[in-house]
Amino acid sequence: MNKEKITMLTCYDALTAKIAQDAGIDYLLVGDSGGTNVLGYKSVNEVKLDDMLFLTKSVKRANTKCKIITDIPYEIVYEKPNETIFAAQKLIENGADMVKIELENGSVELLKKLTSANICVCSHIGYTPQTPNLKVSVQGKDVERAKELVKFAKISQEFGAKMIVLELIPANLAKYISDILDIPTIGIGAGQFCDGQVQVWCDISGFSDKIYRHSKLFANAKEQLLSAFREYASQVKNGNFPTDANSSFVCDEVLKNCF
Numbered sequence: 001m002n003k004e005k006i007t008m009l010t011c012y013d014a015l016t017a018k019i020a021q022d023a024g025i026d027y028l029l030v031g032d033s034g035g036t037n038v039l040g041y042k043s044v045n046e047v048k049l050d051d052m053l054f055l056t057k058s059v060k061r062a063n064t065k066c067k068i069i070t071d072i073p074y075e076i077v078y079e080k081p082n083e084t085i086f087a088a089q090k091l092i093e094n095g096a097d098m099v100k101i102e103l104e105n106g107s108v109e110l111l112k113k114l115t116s117a118n119i120c121v122c123s124h125i126g127y128t129p130q131t132p133n134l135k136v137s138v139q140g141k142d143v144e145r146a147k148e149l150v151k152f153a154k155i156s157q158e159f160g161a162k163m164i165v166l167e168l169i170p171a172n173l174a175k176y177i178s179d180i181l182d183i184p185t186i187g188i189g190a191g192q193f194c195d196g197q198v199q200v201w202c203d204i205s206g207f208s209d210k211i212y213r214h215s216k217l218f219a220n221a222k223e224q225l226l227s228a229f230r231e232y233a234s235q236v237k238n239g240n241f242p243t244d245a246n247s248s249f250v251c252d253e254v255l256k257n258c259f
Contacts, residue, residue, distance in 0.1 A: 006071075006196025006202035008186055009204075012038045012055045017199055021065050027186075028063060029198055030056045030070040030096065032130070037202050038217035044129050049087050053094050060095025069122050069163075070096040074130045077107055084110050088119045098162060102128035103152050108159070116162030123156035125149055126190065138168045138189070139191040146173055153177045165198060166190040168214065189214030 008027040011017050012034035020028055034055050037046035056070045077088045088099045095117045098120040101107055113119045126149060133153040149169060156164045164182050166174045171191020178185040178194055188195030189212075202208045203215040206222035235241035 003195070006184055008167045008198035010198070010202075011035070011036075013058045015100065015175060016061040017059040018173070020101070022202070025066055025159060026196070027198075028059055028066045028068050029100070030059050030068060032071040032073050033200055035139050037200070037207075045078075045132070047071075047073045049090070050074050051071055056095045056246045058127060069093055069100050071099045077101065077110065077130065078132075078155075081110060085113060085117050085119070088114055088117075088121075092119065098122050100124055100165065102130050103156055103161075104128055104131070108152075108155055109118055111156070111159050121161050122163040122165060122186075123152075123161040124165040124167065125152045125156070125169075126207045128167050129167075136168070137168060140169050140173045149173065150177060150180075153181060155182050157181050166194060212241050 006027065008029055009020050010024050010031045010033055011020055011028040012030060018027060030052065032044040032047045032052065035041040035044050035051060038055075039047070039051060041047060047195050052070055052073050057069065059068055070091045072087055072091070076084055080087075091099055099114070100122040101110060101114070102124045103111060103124060111121060111123065127136060128134065140149045150173075153164060153166075161183060162178075163186060164181070165186045165188065166177060167187075168189040169177075169187075170189075171193060174185065174187055174190035175193035184195040186196045186197050186198050200208070200213055201223065203212060205218055206216045206220035208215075212215050232241070
């Protein structure tokens with residue numbers, strides 16, 4: 001019998017955390033994509049540890065059921081690697097159940113340090129958004145790169161990762177990796193054979209600029225919200241909102257004695 005697939009969504013605030021929980025999502029990923037999606041940064045690599053702590057605490061306040069995974073940001077991995085344990089511990093103290101680290105680019109030693117400190121880690125291979133100047137593209141399409149991804153997947157499990165995200169990897173390669181690992185694989189643009197899927201909530205609900213190949217528009221919530229905001233603005237400008245039904249009044253006696 002096939003195991004039930006794991007569901008995961010990015011989440012950056014209390015409002016969406018509550019909705020995701022009510023929808024029955026298993027894991028909430030407080031991704032550094034929150035930097036570009038909600039904090040206004042031009043790149044995920046501008047995100048600081050303080051940003052990730054703020055987002056994680058916001059998600060935790062509204063959530064009692066979903067497990068929370070938080071990205072260790074570029075600032076730590078690339079600029080302050082000696083602070084990785086400290087950063088991970090702070091994230092866990094503030095609501096994360098697990099931290100995520102992009103395994104490639106020399107960060108295998110960071111994985112070892114984290115798991116040796118009994119910190120739960122989710123590994124991330126394939127397309128790794130924190131990698132400077134890396135073009136968004138499917139990874140593992142040639143033999144050399146495919147072998148490299150398999151190697152990193154095995155290393156992830158060997159050195160204690162509890163889960164692994166496979167991003168923009170051919171579906172059949174992702175299936176092979178999923179089959180040889182005991183830890184769950186979570187795909188994004190990696191096909192249907194992974195143990196679970198993660199999506200950026202903005203992508204599946206109409207808030208992103210386009211519909212990506214690896215995603216799907218499940219509802220156009222942006223258009224509904226835009227319609228609500230426009231109607232609100234129109235009714236305020238035209239004097240149609242608020243009405244008596246939206247207001248309260250004092251009796252004439254109280255009003256008369258106010259002056």
